[in-house]
Every structure is written in structure tokens, then in C-alpha cells.
Amino acid sequence: MGEDTVRIRLNRVTPTFLSDxxxxxxxxxxxxxxxxxxxxxxxxPVGGGTGPYMFKEWRRGDSILLERNPDYWxxxxxxxxxxxxxxxxxxxxxxxxxxxxxxxxMLPPAPDVKGLRxxxxxxVVEAASDRVIFVAMNTQWGPFKDxxxxxxxxxxxxxxxxxxxxxxxxxxxxDSPCPPMMFGYHKVREGGWPYSPPRAKELLAQAGYKxxxxxxxxxxxxxxxxxxxxxxxxxxxxxxxxxxxxxxTMDWPSYVAMIQTPLERTRIQMLVLGWAWPxxxxxxxxxxxFHSSSHPPRGLGPAFYSNPRxxxxxxxxRQEANVERRKALLKEAQELIWNDAPWIWLWSQKWYVVTxxxxxxxxxxxxxxxxxxxxPQEPAVGHHCVNWR
Amino acid sequence: xxxxxxxxxxxxVPTLVGVTVVVFALIRLIPGDPARLVLGLQASEExxxxxxxxxxxxxxxxxxxxxxxxxxxxxxxxxxxxTGEPVLREIGxxxxxxxxxxxxxxxxxxxxxxxxxxxxxxxxxxxxxxxxMTVALxxxxxxxxxLGLMLMLLFSVHLxxxxxxxxxxxxxxxxxxxxxxxxSVAIIARMTRSSLLEVLHQDYxxxxxxxxxxSRAVVLRHALxxxxxxxxxxxxxxxxxxxxxxxxxxxxxxxxxxxxLLVGAxxxxxxxxxxxxxxxxxxxxxxxxLAVDVLYAYVDPRIHYG
Numbered sequence: 271m272g273e274d275t276v277r278i279r280l281n282r283v284t285p286t287f288l289s290d291x292x293x294x295x296x297x298x299x300x301x302x303x304x305x306x307x308x309x310x311x312x313x314x315p316v317g318g319g320t321g322p323y324m325f326k327e328w329r330r331g332d333s334i335l336l337e338r339n340p341d342y343w344x345x346x347x348x349x350x351x352x353x354x355x356x357x358x359x360x361x362x363x364x365x366x367x368x369x370x371x372x373x374x375x376m377l378p379p380a381p382d383v384k385g386l387r388x389x390x391x392x393x394v395v396e397a398a399s400d401r402v403i404f405v406a407m408n409t410q411w412g413p414f415k416d417x418x419x420x421x422x423x424x425x426x427x428x429x430x431x432x433x434x435x436x437x438x439x440x441x442x443x444x445d446s447p448c449p450p451m452m453f454g455y456h457k458v459r460e461g462g463w464p465y466s467p468p469r470a471k472e473l474l475a476q477a478g479y480k481x482x483x484x485x486x487x488x489x490x491x492x493x494x495x496x497x498x499x500x501x502x503x504x505x506x507x508x509x510x511x512x513x514x515x516x517x518x519t520m521d522w523p524s525y526v527a528m529i530q531t532p533l534e535r536t537r538i539q540m541l542v543l544g545w546a547w548p549x550x551x552x553x554x555x556x557x558x559x560f561h562s563s564s565h566p567p568r569g570l571g572p573a574f575y576s577n578p579r580x581x582x583x584x585x586x587x588r589q590e591a592n593v594e595r596r597k598a599l600l601k602e603a604q605e606l607i608w609n610d611a612p613w614i615w616l617w618s619q620k621w622y623v624v625t626x627x628x629x630x631x632x633x634x635x636x637x638x639x640x641x642x643x644x645x646p647q648e649p650a651v652g653h654h655c656v657n658w659r
Numbered sequence: 660x661x662x663x664x665x666x667x668x669x670x671x672v673p674t675l676v677g678v679t680v681v682v683f684a685l686i687r688l689i690p691g692d693p694a695r696l697v698l699g700l701q702a703s704e705e706x707x708x709x710x711x712x713x714x715x716x717x718x719x720x721x722x723x724x725x726x727x728x729x730x731x732x733x734x735x736x737x738x739x740x741x742t743g744e745p746v747l748r749e750i751g752x753x754x755x756x757x758x759x760x761x762x763x764x765x766x767x768x769x770x771x772x773x774x775x776x777x778x779x780x781x782x783x784x785x786x787x788x789x790x791x792m793t794v795a796l797x798x799x800x801x802x803x804x805x806l807g808l809m810l811m812l813l814f815s816v817h818l819x820x821x822x823x824x825x826x827x828x829x830x831x832x833x834x835x836x837x838x839x840x841x842x843s844v845a846i847i848a849r850m851t852r853s854s855l856l857e858v859l860h861q862d863y864x865x866x867x868x869x870x871x872x873x874s875r876a877v878v879l880r881h882a883l884x885x886x887x888x889x890x891x892x893x894x895x896x897x898x899x900x901x902x903x904x905x906x907x908x909x910x911x912x913x914x915x916x917x918x919x920l921l922v923g924a925x926x927x928x929x930x931x932x933x934x935x936x937x938x939x940x941x942x943x944x945x946x947x948x949l950a951v952d953v954l955y956a957y958v959d960p961r962i963h964y965g
Contacts, residue, residue: 329826362807523927524689
């Protein structure tokens with residue numbers, strides 16, 4: 271419409287549209303620069319961005335170097351250069367911070383975090399992320415067809431104990447199907463699903479599984495914080511109420527392939543999965559996991575959950591431009607889903623980095639990204655200007 | 660000799676074609692979908708399907724293989740699914756780091772291993788012998804990721820002499836070289852020892868002693884040279900193996916080599932990169948084996964290639 275205003279016409283009501291525009295895919299790049307770079311535009315410096323730092327050099331498998339953008343429109347970035355190093359091993363990343371080789375490392379080994387919090391040499395910066403971690407139960411398989419069994423599973427697992435002893439407090443107990451920082455979040459149950467093995471046994475008996483049952487329990491290894499370890503802890507607690515869960519793990523590509531299998535052929539009985547959405551709106555997790563159109567292979571909702579009323583609510587909120595009415599629809603959906611218990615509601619995990627004690631202004635964003643502020647006094651200008659060297 | 664080398668090179672071609680078939684089939688037999696892995700869990704099935712078509716993954720396997728082979732004949736290994744870059748460029752970016760590490764650690768391991776083996780063999784059943792062989796046993800048994808982290812703790816965190824992983828300067832090369840060499844030293848030392856012990860009991864060695872030669876001449880010139888054939892074989896195998904990348908060492912030291920490229924590609928089901936990397940590795944291995952065979956003729960003049 272003007273020099274720097276555009277009008278976008280949508281062909282239907284899309285309440286999340288403005289938030290969607292904030293994701294990285296919609297970052298503005300210069301079409302001329304992209305054209306100039308041809309098929310190398312993903313890997314060569316093209317000078318097509320608008321951020322405080324410019325892409326300078328990519329050494330494959332080793333590092334990416336950024337340099338200050340002298341023409342940046344905002345306040346001047348703080349560092350001359352920022353070097354991102356590729357260090358696949360968590361222990362090595364931590365060692366590099368301790369050795370003073372780098373200023374910051376993302377995700378050091380979780381078991382070390384406790385000690386690092388007390389280490390005066392370094393700082394651990396941690397914050398809640400929007401990644402919910404859950405055990406999906408295939409609601410169309412055997413015992414899990416009965417909602418009482420699924421509720422019993424929730425009563426049987428002591429989320430708080432596992433968070434403290436296996437995850438080193440790198441998570442927050444879930445009290446709703448949607449994590450707290452999202453638009454539309456409604457706290458369904460203060461403190462999360464209560465831990466009560468007697469209640470679990472009672473419900474199992476009511477459903478006709480007095481002596482429990484056997485179930486295949488899949489988990490990835492190294493994908494989510496302490497995933498394989500907490501899966502074993504959960505299996506141990508389930509055993510206390512008579513449910514014999516056999517933990518199996520596999521590599522990530524095979525895992526994804528397993529999730530994508532349609533219901534007739536699926537091996538899924540229950541499995542660990544994490545779900546995060548780049549836009550802070552409950553629609554991402556609720557529609558993507560609990561609408562019946564998201565059953566594999568079309569979607570990736572491995573619980574195969576189906577509730578006509580939930581479908582209806584989730585469809586309606588996608589058409590609802592009124593913020594308050596949309597919140598109400600999402601609230602009802604969250605309550606229904608929570609009580610139907612297609613998942614064992616676990617926690618949303620934190621995201622964390624360890625930094626040199628002199629580095630200030632590092633902030634964790636809820637979408638698993640971090641910012642080292644270029645100008646600590648003015649957060650809005652900050653971009654991903656993290657630091658090494 | 661040159662006729663022999665040429666013949667070996669021609670014979671390598673069917674081997675390499677065989678490698679392409681096996682790798683092509685294996686990587687596709689394990690479950691996993693490159694398109695889904697690139698786009699992530701949140702991508703819609705339509706987007707994923709579009710990428711599958713774009714990558715040619717919707718075609719039947721024989722068609723995919725024929726296309727791969729046809730492009731290979733033009734020297735084109737295809738493009739990485741993940742980065743969109745030509746596979747040759749990806750490999751070219753990683754190969755120098757791998758060759759560097761393979762060469763330094765093989766040189767270090769050879770010098771230290773042969774020296775240790777000679778010390779051991781010439782003082783059989785002495786304290787020296789036991790000490791060297793015990794250290795060698797540790798070298799073989801220590802897991803490299805543990806040894807690597809321990810070395811970094813000592814030399815990077817406590818002493819601050821060397822960087823904790825990374826690539827670029829000679830200082831970065833020291834710890835990964837030591838870590839990798841620790842394993843090869845042990846094997847080379849043990850091989851040198853046993854082979855040399857055998858030779859030292861031969862008649863011509865007794866003759867050499869009888870002639871009144873000093874021990875240096877007897878051991879190094881007469882005995883060691885004849886004991887080297889199995890040692891050269893072992894060194895060749897080690898070196899050839901290292902050219903494929905040392906995945907654990909590369910991971911621990913954040914070394915941007917071929918091992919990490921290959922494993923990363925397998926985890927992403929980046930078919931073209933897996934195929935290209937394994938093919939290049941197989942070709943290098945074949946060449947190293949050929950070089951070792953040629954070397955035999957120099958080490959032992961009795962060996963002739965007609």
C-alpha cells in the first residue's frame with residue numbers, strides 16, 4: 271500500500287494469521303539477492319537479510335560465522351563477529367565452556383545441570399519452552415479404548431518425582447493439554463493430574479483389568495531431555511499398578527516412520543513424544559494432536575484420538591475472529607481432552623544453555639531459541655546474536 | 660608393475676558397482692522417510708508428498724537406481740536432501756579434515772607402535788616388554804569417547820594448553836590425533852612384536868649375530884625389514900579405515916570429518932549423501948589396499964608383480 275506497508279487478503283477467517291507471520295519462514299529477504307545467488311542461496315552469503323548480523327562464512331560441519339551489519343536499521347549490534355560452532359557431543363560442548371574456548375553452549379548434558387547451577391564459573395540460563403512431552407496412548411488399541419484405563423495410567427505416574435530425580439527439574443508439570451505460554455491456555459487441573467496408585471488400581475479394576483495388562487512402550491533416545499531414562503521410570507511406576515510396559519527404543523527416522531503408519535498397520539500401543547509449535551497459540555498442539563483429521567498418516571497424532579465434540583470445537587475456533595469467544599472454545603476443548611486422557615500428561619520441558627559467567631543478557635525464547643541481547647537495555651532490538659569466541 | 664596396477668584398478672570397478680548396489684538397497688530398506696525428516700513433524704502430508712516427488716522418491720527403486728547410476732557415470736553424485744548442495748561439494752568440504760587426521764594419527768601410531776614393538780620383542784619377557792604390552796592393552800581397551808573427554812579435561816580445562824575440540828589450527832589436531840593413535844599404536848605394537856619375535860629366531864639372524872654385527876644393524880636392518888610385511892598390512896588397514904572417518908573421535912572433538920557426515924546423513928536418511936560418502940570411502944579403501952600391495956614389493960624384494 272505504501273513503501274513499507276502491505277495488504278494481505280485472506281479467503282477465510284484465520285485468527286492465527288498474524289502470529290503465523292512471526293515464524294522464521296516469513297522473515298523478509300531480498301528477492302534480488304536470492305535471484306543473484308541462484309541455487310546456492312541457502313549456503314552462500316547473499317546479503318539478502320535484514321538482521322543485525324550478516325552471514326560471512328560457512329565451514330561445513332564446523333562453524334558458521336556472522337559479522338556485524340553496519341547498516342542495521344536498529345541499534346548497533348554489540349559484537350563484531352559471532353561464531354557458531356557445530357559440536358555434536360553435549361559433554362564436549364560443556365567442556366568447551368569450562369575451558370574458556372566458547373562463551374556459551376546450548377543443552378549441556380542434563381545430569382550435569384544440577385552441579386552447573388552451583389558452579390560459580392558458569393551460569394545456567396533456563397526457561398520454560400512450549401514443547402510438551404507426553405506419553406500418547408493409542409486410544410483405539412485394546413485396554414486403552416476405555417477412558418478409565420487411560421485415566422488410571424495418569425494416576426499411576428508420579429510426574430513431580432520423575433521431574434525432580436530424572437530430569438533435574440528441567441520441566442514443568444502439565445496442567446492442561448496446552449502449555450501455559452500459549453494463547454488460549456486454560457489451566458484445567460492445578461498441579462497436574464494427581465498421583466494416586468490406589469485410584470489407578472480402582473479404575474483398572476472397574477474397567478476389568480484387575481490384574482493389569484501388558485503393553486508395548488516406545489521411546490526415542492536422546493531426542494527429548496532424558497527420554498529413555500524417564501520412560502523407564504514411568505514403566506517402573508506402571509508396574510506398581512500391574513501394568514507391564516516393555517520399553518523399546520529405536521533411532522529417530524524409524525520412530526517417525528512408525529508414527530506415520532496408519533491405524534490398520536500401526537505397532538503403536540503407547541509411546542513418548544514431544545510436540546512444539548513455532549506459534550504460541552493452542553491451535554498448534556490441540557488441532558495437530560487431537561483433531562481426528564490428524565490421525566496418521568495424514569497427521570502425526572499417534573493417540574488416534576477421536577471426539578466429535580472436540581473436532582467441532584477445534585473447527586469452530588479456527589473460524590472465530592472474536593478473541594474471547596475463541597478462548598472459550600479452546601477452554602472447553604482443553605477440558606474435554608484432559609478428562610478423556612488420550613495422553614499421560616507429563617510436562618513441558620525447559621530449554622537451557624550454559625554460559626561463561628561474564629556473558630550477560632542471554633534470554634531463552636519459549637520456542638526453543640535463544641537470544642543474547644545486542645543491547646541489554648533494549649530487549650526489542652535483540653536478535654540471535656550469540657556469541658562464541 | 661604398471662600393468663599390474665592398471666589391472667587392479669580395472670578390477671576395482673565391479674567392486675565399486677557392487678558397493679553402490681548394496682548401499683543403495685540397504686539405506687532404503689531401513690525405515691525412515693527423508694522428506695518427512697527434512698520438513699519436520701509439523702509439516703503437512705501434502706508438503707511432504709510434494710518433496711518426495713521433487714526428490715524422485717516416488718519412483719520405483721530400479722528406476723531410482725538407474726537414475727543414480729546414469730548420473731554417477733557423468734561424475735555427478737546428486738544433491739544432498741538436507742542442504743540442497745551437490746554431494747561432491749559436501750564430501751570435498753569434509754575430506755581434508757579426515758585425511759589430515761588419518762595421516763597424522765597413522766604416522767604417530769606407526770612411529771610409536773613400531774618402536775614399542777621393537778623394544779618389546781628385543782627384550783622379550785623383561786619388565787620393558789610387560790610394561791609396553793600392558794600400555795598397549797590399555798590403548799586397545801579404552802573407549803575413545805572416554806579417553807577423548809579425559810584428555811580434554813586435563814589439557815583443556817585444567818592445564819589450558821590445548822583447545823577442547825574444534826578444527827583449524829595444528830593445536831586442534833593434537834588431542835584427536837593422540838586419541839585415535841592410542842588404538843592403532845596398540846595394534847601396531849603387538850603386531851610388530853610378534854612378527855619380529857618370529858624373525859629373530861630365524862637362522863639368518865643368527866648368522867648376522869655370528870658375523871659380529873652390532874645389535875642395531877641386526878635388529879633394524881636384518882630382522883625388522885623382514886618382519887614388516889604383516890605390520891604394513893595392519894597399518895594399511897588402519898589407515899584405510901580412518902579415511903572413512905573416525906566417527907566417535909570426530910564427534911567428541913567436534914572434528915568436521917567424513918564419519919560425522921556419513922552418520923549425520925544416515926540419521927537424516929539423506930540417501931544421496933550416504934551413497935556418495937560410502938562410494939568415495941570404498942574407492943579410497945581400494946586405493947590404499949593397492950598401495951599396500953605395491954609397498955610389499957619394496958619391503959620384500961622376493962615379491963614380484965608381473
